[in-house]
Each structure stands twice: as structure tokens, then as C-alpha cells.
Amino acid sequence: MSDDDDLVFKALADPTRRALLDRLFARDGQTLTELESELAMTRFGVMKHLRLLEEAGLVVTRRQGREKLHFLNPVPIRLIHDRWIDKYTEHHTTTLLDLKAELERDDPKEKR
Amino acid sequence: MSDDDDLVFKALADPTRRALLDRLFARDGQTLTELESELAMTRFGVMKHLRLLEEAGLVVTRRQGREKLHFLNPVPIRLIHDRWIDKYTEHHTTTLLDLKAELERDDPKEKR
DNA sequence: AGAATAGGTGACCAGATGGTCACATGTCAA
DNA sequence: TTGACATGTGACCATCTGGTCACCTATTCT
Incomplete structure (x- = not known):
């Protein structure tokens, strides 16, 4: 109701982003480059999608040196x-x- | 995975359609005109949204005379x-x- | 039959969205 | 400290999407 979750539904509306969630569900903590290599899309596209997923709270991240690790958050x-x-x-x-x-x-x- | 559910996620991506599901969750079996009266939008808009919800399987309908009753389907x-x-x-x-x-x-x- | 009511169709327009690219920043390792 | 690597930014374009309207069909009631 509090359409703050609008971000969540918008994020889930794209098949590429759902595929990203699937990849993280299969193996958590992957980097951008790892995820990109599985997805037949440029790095820029994947980055944009990951940003939306993160803003929606569906993915949480942790920086480790020059890498950024991505984790699936099931709560939303x-x-x-x-x-x-x-x-x-x-x-x-x-x-x-x-x-x-x-x-x-x-x-x-x-x-x- | 079988991106047949693409319709489901697309349907959920819109706040008006989520509001419709909320109305049906509160009271099942409403007609188009009933739903329209709660939503500050023309009948045509509401109809379009209901069609998408129905195609996604989130709403199932039953005709009764000249009325069409709408029911929420929680399975998807x-x-x-x-x-x-x-x-x-x-x-x-x-x-x-x-x-x-x-x-x-x-x-x-x-x-x- | 004729009027009122409930639902349906196709076209149209403004704005949002997905994807790409040139370019920029930060970090590691030799 | 230089080069390679991982990630980030802003602009750009084709396409999709939400909403409205004029017009149409089907059912009910008197």
C-alpha cells in the first residue's frame, strides 16, 4: 500500500532483472563482471539493471576492494x-x- | 523461469493494477463499474488494466447476465x-x- | 419496442523504459 | 608508477506503456 514498493514491482517487471535474481539465487555474492558474462548484454545494461534492483532493496551489495559483491534479499x-x-x-x-x-x-x- | 509469467510481472508493475488487486482482496467478485467508481480514472482505463490482470491470470472473471464479476487469483x-x-x-x-x-x-x- | 445500463474496440498521444556508447574514476600488482 | 582491471556517469535513441476518447454491442426493465 505504501507505494514505496513501487520500486520493487518496477524492478521485477523486466525479464533481465528477474534473470539476475535467478543467478544470485543460484549463487550469491557475484560481481558485476561475473553476472555480465552470463547475460548476453553489455556491461552498461547489466549495471543499470543492478542499480534498479539495489534501489528496490531486492539486491544488497558489499564492496570488497575494487569489486562489488551482489546478494539477493528475499524480504521484499x-x-x-x-x-x-x-x-x-x-x-x-x-x-x-x-x-x-x-x-x-x-x-x-x-x-x- | 518459463517467462509466461512475464505477463504477471508486467501486470503487477502498475500501481493502478495493484490497487485493483487490493480492492478485490478486500471484496471479491466486483464488477467493472464498481471498481471504476473507486479509482479516479475513466472506465476505459480501468477496463484496460483489468484485461491485463486477467491475461496474467491474477484475476479470473465470470459473466452474469450483462455484468462481469472479477475475482482475485492468488496462485501466481x-x-x-x-x-x-x-x-x-x-x-x-x-x-x-x-x-x-x-x-x-x-x-x-x-x-x- | 425503446430507453437505460453494463461492457467492449481501435486509434491516438505524451511520457517512461531498455539498451548502447564515449568517457571517467578507483584499485590492484608488478 | 604504469598498465590492466572493475566499476561508474551522462547523453542519446527506438520502443513500450498509461490514459483518453468517439463509437459499438449486449442485456435488462418498463
Whole structure:
């Protein structure tokens, strides 16, 4: 509600930035150059994306000499979850997801 | 990963659409006209936003006569959560959030 | 049937966004 | 201290996005 989290949602809106979060989820504490090498984009682009992620609080950084290490911060994600998932109905959702996984195992890719 | 969820993140990127989800979270099954009346925007704008939310699967609809009822679907939100919150560290995050709430009760609004 | 009501379409415009580049700063190691 | 490396800044451009409007269709009620 306090649309301070606007930064978080804007940051998550781009596929490149989500990919960066995925890379950090897989291995935390990577540098800009490491992340760039995995992403088929110039260093400048990656830097811009990392800046947005950091301003949104989704990534926290620590300088180590001339390197800057990046870490994934899960807290804002958790807050998104809590905004629209009622504690009371959370169990139902989980059940639905299990059912969905079950169905897709039998009938992979059905549209709408 | 299957950037089909691109629609979900794009849909969540706009404050008006998040406000719509909030309204539906508060009271499910509202019509377009009901939602419009709460939002200081023309009906056309609201309709466009609802369409994106529906295409993203965040809102599901049911026609009833000439009315169209809108319902919040929490499943995609849950999937976002599961993408970056490790089951193993989930407890730590919850603990951090509790701590944060605790701190903000004593020191409301501190930046960064 | 005819009026009122609820929802839908396509085009249009101003402003925001993603990506690149030339150039600049800071740090390490020989 | 010089060169190589890691990161940072400001400007620039093509494209996407939010919002509005004139106009259209479908359903309900009298």
C-alpha cells in the first residue's frame, strides 16, 4: 500500500532483472563482471539493471576492494506474498498448486 | 523461469493494477463499474488494466447476465514467492520480517 | 419496442523504459 | 608508477506503456 514498493514491482517487471535474481539465487555474492558474462548484454545494461534492483532493496551489495559483491534479499518478495495471500486461505492455495502440478504431469501444456 | 509469467510481472508493475488487486482482496467478485467508481480514472482505463490482470491470470472473471464479476487469483503470487524464497531459509525471512515490524513500532519511518 | 445500463474496440498521444556508447574514476600488482 | 582491471556517469535513441476518447454491442426493465 505504501507505494514505496513501487520500486520493487518496477524492478521485477523486466525479464533481465528477474534473470539476475535467478543467478544470485543460484549463487550469491557475484560481481558485476561475473553476472555480465552470463547475460548476453553489455556491461552498461547489466549495471543499470543492478542499480534498479539495489534501489528496490531486492539486491544488497558489499564492496570488497575494487569489486562489488551482489546478494539477493528475499524480504521484499515475501512482503508481496503477504499483501495478497491471506494467512487463512494460504493452505487452499498451496493445495491448488499441488493439484496444478499433478494435472500438468498428465496433460502438459493446455492453454486457458 | 518459463517467462509466461512475464505477463504477471508486467501486470503487477502498475500501481493502478495493484490497487485493483487490493480492492478485490478486500471484496471479491466486483464488477467493472464498481471498481471504476473507486479509482479516479475513466472506465476505459480501468477496463484496460483489468484485461491485463486477467491475461496474467491474477484475476479470473465470470459473466452474469450483462455484468462481469472479477475475482482475485492468488496462485501466481504464490509462484513468485516460491521462485526466490528457499524453503530452507523461509523461516529466517519470516524472523527478519518480525524483527522489522518490531523495530518500526519503536522507530516509525526510517529511510534505507 | 425503446430507453437505460453494463461492457467492449481501435486509434491516438505524451511520457517512461531498455539498451548502447564515449568517457571517467578507483584499485590492484608488478 | 604504469598498465590492466572493475566499476561508474551522462547523453542519446527506438520502443513500450498509461490514459483518453468517439463509437459499438449486449442485456435488462418498463
